[in-house]
Amino acid sequence: MAAGEARAQLQYGFYNTSCPGVEEVVRSELKGIFSNDTTLRAGLLRLHFHDCFVRGCDASLMLNSHNATAEKDADPNLTVRGYEAIEAVKAKVEATCPLVVSCADIMAMAARDAVYFSDGPEYEVETGRRDGNVSNMAEALTNLPPSDGNVTVMTQYFAVKNLTMKDMVVLSAAHTIGVAHCTSFSKRLYNFTGDGDQDPSLDPAFAKQLAAVCKPGNVASVEPLDALTPVKFDNGYYKSVAAHQALLGSDAGLIDDSLTGAYVRLMTNDTNLDTFFADFAVSMINMGRVGVLTGTDGQIRPTCGIYVD
Structure with a gap:
């Protein structure tokens, strides 16, 4: 089909x-x-x-x-x-x-x-x-998509699913809620290029706060993906990205690209959230269409985790 x-x-x-x-x-x-x-x-x-x-x-x-x-x-x-x-x-x-x-x-x-x-x-x-x-x-x-992928890499992963660069930068804002384990971003704190260094794009004060919680080898602790408003779905994510206070490399890189960076800055000023909310709804609907089975394809499972022969 x-x-x-x-x-x-x-x-x-x-x-x-x-x-x-x-x-x-x-x-x-x-x-x-x-x-x-x-x-x-x-x-x-x-x-x-x-x-x-x-x-x-x-x-x-x-x-x-x-x-x-x-x-x-x-x-x-x-x-x-x-x-x-x-x-x-x-x-x-x-x-x-x-x-x-x-x-x-x-x-x-x-x-x-x-x-x-x-x-x-x-x-x-x-x-x-x-x-x-x-x-x-x-x-x-x-x-x-990898959590440390740059804009080019992330755009390619989304393009394979018939999703645009705009869908990518919009859907990344799902990180306005939720947390990430220290292991997801510890490389940016302690071994960014493999030489025991820190990602220079990280805000230094923010990096210091992260390092206080995420000691080397810490696999249990988590940090909010959006430290500004961690449980509220809003543009705090974009403000964090713009301030170089994103945890994941894939989020941090959005501010450095001319196209995604322009969108990030636009969203930081979207005070009533109308544009962001409208864009997010459209991109979620777009993602929800990826590779779907409809009609007589696939099946309806009575229990989601169990195969039906």
């Missing part, structure tokens, strides 16, 4: 007849889950992103491994969280509409609601995805 055909079969309100009110069911269940663990909001946003970049948005990341070879076993996915939350929502939906709503669509709704419950934009998601039945660790290693 061509990508254009797949996109055409996604639609707003896909379940209006087959499972009326399913989006309200998902949001209600997530509201309770987030009240118990606010950190899962960032987790579910990341979960959707990591799923879509490998085989498309088909919930293949949810599949449990039989012998440690599934996507979730790849290094970049070892700190991904939210599997249990998706399963809990799926169980609630199954009780209402058995074998109707895909795990892939629930993941897309959950990412949207994670943004909404973080004071971000409220937008509609297209639905009609079906679940894939293949999950390969090696594909995760080759398809997920």
Whole structure:
């Protein structure tokens, strides 16, 4: 099936007849889950992103491994969280509409609601995805963008998914909520070029704060990706990037490129957040179309983590 055909079969309100009110069911269940663990909001946003970049948005990341070879076993996915939350929502939906709503669509709704419950934009998601039945660790290693990739590298990873440079710089702002482990950026503090040096683009005072928490060899501690407003979905991320206070190399590099840097600076001045919110909604919808299975392709799994023969 061509990508254009797949996109055409996604639609707003896909379940209006087959499972009326399913989006309200998902949001209600997530509201309770987030009240118990606010950190899962960032987790579910990341979960959707990591799923879509490998085989498309088909919930293949949810599949449990039989012998440690599934996507979730790849290094970049070892700190991904939210599997249990998706399963809990799926169980609630199954009780209402058995074998109707895909795990892939629930993941897309959950990412949207994670943004909404973080004071971000409220937008509609297209639905009609079906679940894939293949999950390969090696594909995760080759398809997920590296956390230290420069703008050229990151743009290439996104282009393979038919996403633009603008989508890349917009979707990177998902890092306005959530945290990163020290190991994700310790090279920038202690061994940037392999000679025991520090990344000169890091704000020195900020680097000193990070080093106080992230001692060499610290694999447990985390730092907020947006130190300004770590639990609020806003333009604090772009302000951090502009101030050379981004944790990840992939984020830090955005300010140095003429095109992405111009967008970062524009967003730091977007005081009412209208432009950022509108752009983020569009780019999330674009990402949600990547490699989708629709129609009779794929399947609807009753449990997201278990293969169906």
